Amino acid sequence: MLENPINTLYPINEVFQTIQGEGIYTGVPAIFVRLQGCPVGCPWCDTQHTWEQHAKDEVALSEITEKTAPTAQWANASANELVMLLKRKGYTATHIVITGGEPAMYDLTELGIALEQAGFKLQIETSGTFPLRVTDGTWVTVSPKLDMPGGYLVRPDCMKRADEIKYPVAMQKHIDQLDKLLASCPPRDGVSIGLQPISQRPRATELAMKVCIERNWRLSVQLHKYLNIE
């Protein structure tokens, strides 16, 4: 097999334009490209329809942009096909968020180069459990996943590459887990750390606010869920 295949195909679950609802870029208009497939298995994951990639769910790329509800359907697209699709759609956002599923399962270099050449700024949302293959200019948001059923470990190299850490929390145990991770795999100096309450639970939000104030960390509330947008 070629080391660096040209025309990598990416399994695309959905493409849509909205407002970034999480992390440092909250509020920024963004095009989301959601890739299919994730083996990490977070029990509270809000995109479980992306976990499995079944052949029976493969559809044409044109069907992906017409989705009106979340489904497990996906379509293969090359980086160039995706750029052409974005141009056809006439989106106004210049910020692209590659998410999933777990997008770091795929080599995103070719996709990043094509999108950057087309004038877009890239951000990836990742659990930090797969080696990152992204362009140097890609903004990397690592949302570490610890002790999840899939048994994947957070990688120190992902923690070092992170431009932002965004940790989902519901209880004190999660803060303790994060503290341990930060001690063993420290991010670079000055990297923003944010806490994201799991599923808008009031107790989770209270805990996240309290710890953010104590530590001078950022709160990430999944703005899109309060606004009822995608």
Ligand SMILES: C[S@@+](CC[C@H](N)C(=O)[O-])C[C@H]1O[C@@H](n2cnc3c(N)ncnc32)[C@H](O)[C@@H]1O
């Ligand atoms: C669906 S994941 C996809 C990207 C990647 N697999 C990851 O976990 O970062 C996108 C973001 O949503 C967060 N997330 C997923 N389910 C959530 C939930 N129920 N409440 C809060 N955040 C959630 C994840 O932690 C991650 O930051």
Ligand SMILES: Nc1nc2[nH]cc(C(=O)O)c2c(=O)[nH]1
């Ligand atoms: N509006 C909006 N913002 C988001 N930020 C990260 C998301 C994701 O699913 O990765 C997400 C999402 O699904 N919608």
Ligand code: SF4
């Ligand atoms: S790693 Fe991300 S996509 Fe995968 S189960 Fe966890 S939150 Fe969901």
Ligand SMILES: [Mg+2]
């Ligand atoms: Mg989401």
